Amino acid sequence: MTASATRVLVLNSGSSSVKYQLLDMRDSARLAVGLVERIGEETSRLVHTPLTDGGGKRERTGPIADHEAALKAVAEELAHDGLGLDSPELAAIGHRVVHGGLRFSAPTVITDEVMAEIERLVPVAPLHNPANITGIRTAQAMRPDLPQVAVFDTAFHTTMPESAARYAIDVETADAHRIRRYGFHGTSHAFVSRETAKLLGKDPSEVNVIVLHLGNGASASAVRGGKCVDTSMGLTPLEGLVMGTRSGDVDPAVTFHLERVAGMSTDEIDVLLNKKSGLVGLCGDNDMREIRRRIDEGDQRALLAFEIYIHRLKKYIGAYYAVLGRVDAVVFTAGVGENAAPVRAAAVEGLEELGLVVDADLNAVRSDAARLISPGYARVAVAVVPTDEELEIARQTYALVNA
Ligand SMILES: Nc1ncnc2c1ncn2[C@@H]1O[C@H](COP(=O)(O)OP(=O)(O)O)[C@@H](O)[C@H]1O
Numbered sequence: 316m317t318a319s320a321t322r323v324l325v326l327n328s329g330s331s332s333v334k335y336q337l338l339d340m341r342d343s344a345r346l347a348v349g350l351v352e353r354i355g356e357e358t359s360r361l362v363h364t365p366l367t368d369g370g371g372k373r374e375r376t377g378p379i380a381d382h383e384a385a386l387k388a389v390a391e392e393l394a395h396d397g398l399g400l401d402s403p404e405l406a407a408i409g410h411r412v413v414h415g416g417l418r419f420s421a422p423t424v425i426t427d428e429v430m431a432e433i434e435r436l437v438p439v440a441p442l443h444n445p446a447n448i449t450g451i452r453t454a455q456a457m458r459p460d461l462p463q464v465a466v467f468d469t470a471f472h473t474t475m476p477e478s479a480a481r482y483a484i485d486v487e488t489a490d491a492h493r494i495r496r497y498g499f500h501g502t503s504h505a506f507v508s509r510e511t512a513k514l515l516g517k518d519p520s521e522v523n524v525i526v527l528h529l530g531n532g533a534s535a536s537a538v539r540g541g542k543c544v545d546t547s548m549g550l551t552p553l554e555g556l557v558m559g560t561r562s563g564d565v566d567p568a569v570t571f572h573l574e575r576v577a578g579m580s581t582d583e584i585d586v587l588l589n590k591k592s593g594l595v596g597l598c599g600d601n602d603m604r605e606i607r608r609r610i611d612e613g614d615q616r617a618l619l620a621f622e623i624y625i626h627r628l629k630k631y632i633g634a635y636y637a638v639l640g641r642v643d644a645v646v647f648t649a650g651v652g653e654n655a656a657p658v659r660a661a662a663v664e665g666l667e668e669l670g671l672v673v674d675a676d677l678n679a680v681r682s683d684a685a686r687l688i689s690p691g692y693a694r695v696a697v698a699v700v701p702t703d704e705e706l707e708i709a710r711q712t713y714a715l716v717n718a
Pocket residue numbers: 329529530531532559601602603604649650651654655
């Protein structure tokens with residue numbers, strides 16, 4: 316890396332999307348941001364926004380076959396703005412990697428051996444790790460000379476005590492197969508819990524926070540003094556909250572029952588619970604905007620899906636309240652948490668005895684800023700804090716390559 320190399324490209328590869336940002340780490344300024352969605356479908360779309368000279372969003376539509384093709388398209392868009400991957404100013408490429416098992420509790424420079432470990436974990440993050448691997452390989456091929464850094468979703472959760480991380484199943488079996496709660500979205504839970512402390516004017520070590528990361532994937536975490544003590548996702552990102560297409564918690568016997576009684580294969584049940592359940596399974600839509608629109612039109616299926624979503628969320632707020640004992644803030648983040656005021660209002664409705672109240676006017680404000688939505692008298696702050704996984708990944712990546 317040359318002394319003038321201060322830029323970091325961040326790739327957040329999801330199962331069917333890539334979000335990316337190019338940042339200059341001297342001031343964390345974003346030079347370009349973008350998204351490729353519906354990868355593998357006929358209707359793929361790339362939206363690229365350069366931010367160097369006032370911007371000007373560009374869009375490409377049409378089939379993008381896989382993550383490799385997606386990244387090549389992203390590289391072309393960046394080159395078009397004079398921000399190509401060949402730039403000597405690029406210091407590193409930071410990758411979100413969803414499953415890092417127990418081994419990675421910090422950002423890590425990717426070697427062949429690290430890649431082998433990420434590959435070994437594919438069975439426990441089948442929707443995510445393969446996309447992360449393709450992203451890394453494609454970026455390595457483009458810039459073999461640059462450090463590629465993995466920032467793991469699981470890292471923040473490695474501080475959980477055994478009482479929260481261990482499932483109550485036979486210890487030998489669990490240990491032999493490394494079955495335990497790992498938790499995901501950790502980069503977001505870490506970033507948002509820290510930003511929440513800032514919003515409260517306190518040091519992270521002084522505050523206990525319940526973070527509700529509600530995107531397409533969704534998870535809750537209990538953070539005590541800056542450290543995660545429990546989280547809702549488990550061995551895989553399937554456990555916990557109701558999500559866009561994932562069931563979250565179900566009785567594990569549902570799977571035996573479907574095998575024995577419905578004659579479904581393990582793979583079919585995997586697809587059912589990961590891709591055809593959650594909001595989409597309950598009402599046919601996984602987008603909260605569409606669900607709210609249908610509810611406003613009197614659609615009963617959409618209403619029931621919303622109520623199931625909220626009921627689960629409320630149970631986790633209560634559970635993590637009990638785990639923490641004292642709660643300073645309940646925080647909403649990610650696509651649904653940041654934008655869906657009705658979800659926030661419904662999730663804390665009836666919890667006044669716990670000190671949780673949402674002010675309807677504050678909750679209705681649309682803003683990109685971190686903000687309180689509880690009234691001044693409330694014992695527990697309720698807040699909306701936008702997550703920025705890409706910024707956090709860029710910071711960790713840059714810090715590591717400069718260490
Ligand atoms: N204005 C909005 N109102 C309600 N929900 C929204 C809004 N914008 C986005 N969402 C929800 O956010 C989800 C995407 O969240 P996001 O955090 O980007 O997810 P992911 O990172 O898992 O792709 C959408 O599926 C939709 O349900």
